[in-house]
Amino acid sequence: MSCEEYQNFELGKTDKSKFNKHLTECSSCRKLVKQDEQLLGLAGELDQAVKAPLLWTKIENSLRAEKQRRVRHETQVFRQFPMLLRIAAMLAVVVGLSTGSYFMFAPDAPPGNILTAEALQKVESVEQDYIDAISELDRLVQPQLSQLDFEFMLLYQDRLETIDSQIERCKEALENNPANAHIRRYLLAALQDKKETLKEILEIES
Numbered sequence: 001m002s003c004e005e006y007q008n009f010e011l012g013k014t015d016k017s018k019f020n021k022h023l024t025e026c027s028s029c030r031k032l033v034k035q036d037e038q039l040l041g042l043a044g045e046l047d048q049a050v051k052a053p054l055l056w057t058k059i060e061n062s063l064r065a066e067k068q069r070r071v072r073h074e075t076q077v078f079r080q081f082p083m084l085l086r087i088a089a090m091l092a093v094v095v096g097l098s099t100g101s102y103f104m105f106a107p108d109a110p111p112g113n114i115l116t117a118e119a120l121q122k123v124e125s126v127e128q129d130y131i132d133a134i135s136e137l138d139r140l141v142q143p144q145l146s147q148l149d150f151e152f153m154l155l156y157q158d159r160l161e162t163i164d165s166q167i168e169r170c171k172e173a174l175e176n177n178p179a180n181a182h183i184r185r186y187l188l189a190a191l192q193d194k195k196e197t198l199k200e201i202l203e204i205e206s
Contacts, residue, residue: 003028009116016118035181036119115179123184130191137198145201152204159197166190 005022006029008014014022023030115123145153170187174180 003032005029006032006116032114033116036115115181115184117179120179123188127184127187127191130188130195134191134195134198137195137202141198141201148201148204156197156201160194163190163194163197167194 003026005014005019005026009016009019019029023033145156148156167187167190170183170190173183174187177183
């Protein structure tokens with residue numbers, strides 16, 4: 001059930017002290033605020049962007065012996081079984097199409113999935129940090145991507161294109177419903193996936 005006090009606070013019509021007092025009396029609003037906090041918690045668990053030129057140092061320091069061993073093993077497996085690359089690429093396309101279909105046909109979010117103005121501002125800040133970090137990583141990756149084995153290059157190109165498609169669909173959906181917490185979760189997950197994919201490519205080249 002939607003509460004007028006919650007909506008007023010979201011729109012900036014009620015100050016925080018008054019809304020906090022209201023929370024002691026309204027279980028519905030407490031539930032909505034808890035959901036906002038859960039999304040902020042998810043955002044807080046994601047790695048924060050590091051300003052260049054420290055970004056590369058952080059990445060380089062994190063890519064040590066165990067990760068290198070794992071990547072060498074995976075590279076050998078993929079070279080022995082190139083069909084795995086094609087299957088992985090096909091699965092990535094299927095996931096992208098499924099996500100796109102969700103945003104095309106999903107109904108508007110119920111009141112419980114709407115962020116307050118304060119929560120939305122914090123989540124948008126985390127998203128921007130992620131976008132900045134991805135931009136720096138992408139700058140480092142592009143010259144190296146063409147140096148990968150051909151099938152690896154195709155796999156990662158398809159994967160990145162699929163993630164970019166997911167990100168764009170999330171942004172399109174948020175244009176008409178920017179406070180939709182459910183779509184924000186999809187967007188944060190897609191941004192995290194892209195960052196990790198770019199780091200994987202750098203790891204292979206390290």
